[in-house]
Amino acid sequence: MSNKPKAQAKAEARAARLAEIKKAEKAAERRRNLMIAGVAVVVLAILGGVFYFVSRSNDVEATDAGSSKYGVTIGSKDAPHTLVIYEDFLCPACGALEEATGERLTKLADEGKVLVEYRPFTLLDRFGPYSAESASAFGVVLEESGPEIAKKFHDILYANQPAEDAESFPGSDWLIEKAVEAGADEAAVRPGIEEGENDWAKEATKEAFEAGVQGTPTVLLDGETFTGKYEDLWKALED
Known part of the structure; x- marks a missing residue:
């Protein structure tokens, strides 16, 4: 009797065990990443205005709000703070x-x-396509519908934010639906959003990385990386 079936069975068993080990390693890595992000979420929820914010980005290039093509601003350019x-x-x-x-x-x-500039870019693409596709959709809405609608779209995306470890993520139809909800014309934004990741998102990401941004969120107050209590941020902005 040939030993080939036994050998094949052993090989398949080894392959299956290896696949399980790799799957477990990936799951562990994802849990570690989620734990890091989750701590920030919990601290914000518990402490609110006294949350101590520490940027994960060091030596970020000094920049002021309104100086990038890859963001949306709110407020007056004459504001004393950015x-x-x-x-x-x-x-x-x-x-x-x-x-x-x-x-x-x-x-x-x-x-x-204060003049505030929100600069979305693609960082968490290792979890799936949503990071790049949502940033790309934002770029489409900004270019096709203008900053006011883009800011509303920005807020809607966060109000309906999917979980980082979701089994599946919203696709282009969902992003188009939210863009229309924000006030965009569907015919104007649909082609660009259906395209998926676009040059706007790629250039926004390139600009962020070249500025030294290594994690999100990274906050710069008056051109400098902000680390401290939110009560200090409010005090600086309101005084």
Whole structure:
């Protein structure tokens, strides 16, 4: 009797075990990443305005709000302060930051106290296509519908943010639906959003990396990386 079936069975068993080991390693890595992001989310939820923000990016190039082609600004150019927020629409810590600061920053911007620029780019593409596709869709809406609608689209994406470890992510039809909800004309934005990752997102990502941004969210106050308590941020902006 031939030993080939036994050998083949052993080989298949080894391959199956190896596949399970690799799967477990990937799951462990994902849990570690989620744990890091999750800590930021929990701290924001518990401490709110006294959250101690420490950027994961060091030596980020000094920049002022309104100086990039790859972002959207709110507020007056004559405001005494500028705030730049580098973000990824899939990043849970960015979602928590938006939830904790979005309304208050909008109010301060409306009062002429700060010019805020949101700069989405692609960082978490290792989790799937949504990071790149959402940033690309934002670029399409900004170019086709203007900054006011793009800011509304920005807010809607965070209000409906998918989980970083989701089994599947929203696709182009969902992004188009949210863009239309923000006020975009579907005929104007559909072709670009259906294209998927585009040059806008690629260039925004390139600009962020060249500036030294290594993680999201990265916040710059008056051109310098901000690390400290949010109460210090509010004090600087409101005084």
